[in-house]
Amino acid sequence: MDTNEFAVLKLFVVGILVNAWMIRGLSATDSINIEPTPPRPRKPCNESRLQWEVEVCGEEFKREMGHIEPHYWCNLTHFISEYHRFTFCTETKSNIVSCYWPNPLVESYIIHIHKHFFSNCTLEHVVWVDPPDDTLTILILVPVFLTLAMIALVVWCSKRSDVLA
DSSP: OOOOHHHHHHHHHHHHHHHHHHHHHTTTGEEEEEOOOOOOOOOOHHHHHHHHHHHHHHHHHHHHHHTTTTTGOOOOHHHHHHHHHHHHHHHHHHHHOOOSHHHHHHHHHHHHHHHHHHHHOOOOOOOOOOOOEEEEHHHHHHHHHHHHHHHHHHHHHHHHHHOOO
């Protein structure tokens, strides 16, 4: 027997033994619990308390935004930490009163906050312009040539493997 054939045979036998060992040790039938677990009882969402809690978060956000100049309200870098605290507060309060987040009540309050602070933050209309012809030509030709090169490489390698076999 050739040494390569012997090595492949040993690898095959080791693979079979490892596979059998893993299947025996990780048998799923040993740990399956056939009885379904009952769902945890969940308290109903207290929407009136959630409305109050979200308004508390909103008042805190309004107080923090009062420290920022109004002409900076459209620049997210000036109030990102305050906005993060506001959304984290609404999420935490929703979980406390057993409501999912975001829910329609929280979303409507967040929209109210956005209308109050960010209604004047519309950007001027962006006009899309085609890139210059040189750039466009490069962006088109590079993938085409790469595709052709890959096809040529595959054909060359498949012909070469026939010669080597």
